[in-house]
Amino acid sequence: MAGNKAVRYMGAGKVEIADLDYPKLELSSGPGVHPSNVGRKTPHGVILKTVTTNICGSDQHMVRGRTTAPEGLVLGHEITGEIVEKGPDVEFLREGDIVSVPFNIACGRCRNCKEGKTGICLTVNPDRPGSAYGYVDMGGWTGGQAEYVMVPYADFNCLKFPDRDQALEKIRDLTMLSDIFPTGYHGCYTAGVTTGSTVYIAGAGPVGLAAAASAQLLGAAVVIVGDLNADRLAQARSFGCETVDVSQGDPKDQIEQILGVPEVDCGVDAVGFEARGHGKDAAHEAPATVLNSLMDITRAGGALGIPGLYVTGDPGAADEAAKTGSLSIRLGLGWAKSHAFTTGQCPVMKYNRQLMMAILYDRVQIAKAVNAEVIPLEEAPRGYQEFDQGAAKKYVLDPHGMVASTAA
Structure with missing residues (x-):
């Protein structure tokens, strides 16, 4: 079984690269995981091989020590990946698909999700409406600044890119669909x-x-x-x-x-x-x-x-x-x-498909606008440090070297 390197918050101003277990289609105990979510089965989920995962200003709030995030929390809610395993209840996605993952986790079944309010799903976080990967008080779903990550309710949450080669060619732009472009x-x-x-x-x-x-x-x-x-x-x-x-x-x-x-x-x-x-x-x-x-x-x-x-x-x-x-x-x-x-979390799914089309048909160059810089996962601590110092960049982590070049 493959390992899984990931970025963890280790206290104010500190992040580290750690070795984790390969993800399962189940929520395990860990820092920040709500006790009611421990052992939660996700046959509706997929395991992604992370293609890109970005450092966000919201992550930086935690890393600065400006939230109640626990030490050891695996960071990262901006995720684009390749499906390498899927649960038995996943019907419309296939292994090998490249997908964008909205940072808000949504079940697709509750009242709010059915009304399109996916930023305040009622079922995925026992503490309050709304959830996200790798974030404080959001239910404890493991973050995506990692080599592999589990995504629940995959048929609902994942936005599949129509063509794999085209997606990888435009990945610097498409990686922004998980959060900052829709937001x-x-x-x-x-x-x-x-x-x-x-x-x-x-x-x-x-x-x-x-x-x-x-x-x-x-x-x-x-x-x-x-x-x-x-x-x-x-x-x-x-x-x-x-x-x-x-x-x-x-x-x-x-x-x-x-x-x-x-x-x-x-x-x-x-x-x-x-x-x-x-x-x-x-x-x-x-x-x-x-x-x-x-x-x-x-x-x-x-x-x-x-x-x-x-x-x-x-x-x-x-x-x-x-x-x-x-x-x-x-x-x-x-x-x-x-x-x-x-106010509140952006309901990413309200916008992400339309913005994907704008990217694919060259109506916008969002990676250029935000000055995206691709770096290896191992350099995440540097990315956090430079971002905290005010670098005019958007750091994109490339855990598997799947992004061909760091040129914007």
Whole structure:
């Protein structure tokens, strides 16, 4: 039986490459696994040989020690792989298929799944609605930053690529379908981005850049990206975005210089709970800053898409309220301007097939937009370290050397 190397969280600032057992079609006990899930059979699952698996900003929150993630947790919820084994209840997939796996695990059978709300499946996580691979408080499903991984409810969850050779040729783009491309798109779609929109996206990390590319795909007239990181802002400009350096002050003033008015039609929060202040406060964490800023600069009657992560437990928060996810949000301002807000996990399956088609037919170059860099699984600790230091890259792990070249 094959072994299984994987990336594990080992405490604040620490990840390691560890040897695991080869996965089974059953949930085993381990760090973060809910006791009610131990021994759960998955005849509806498949075992994937991981083709690519990406480092995500959400992983980075855990690795920084900003969640209650237990040591030993196997990381990774952005998974693309080849089916090498399938359970007896899998009907529509075959060994050898290359598939994208949504980061949210969904049964396809509960009320929410049947309504398309796959980010808040009611059955896969005993603690709360919603689940994901390799993530804190998400039921304990083993992460995919590994050579092999088990995917449950495979017929429902897996998006099969129509042609194997084409999929491997475009794998740097297709690997983004597991999370950041649908998540960025969801942020824009729920913010109402359409033909001719003006859009402000807070955050030029991979999700923010994916949101910017999505806004262009949706037909926005002007896409403005705000951040503190000069390299990430340069990356946004590389594919036609305007940029705002929030270390220079309130983004409203810079937006007015770009548009002639200090407001936009649509706002997207791609930062989340580790937000920093603007201007002279940029050196300090201020988790409500982005949400309050977006309400200020989004026009009356506009909408906010909030794909940025907010948590219910943050041991490293700046104040006691923020440690439980309580933030000083100017809800009265949003109410007065009749803003609509959409929060929560992106329901990846709502978008991933359509975005796959956009990639396959060359309507978007998402890997170029997010500056994807392919590295071996063994170099994951370096990827985490450089990403934490603000590298303007999206690190893609290649456990089996199946990606032909690291050139973007």
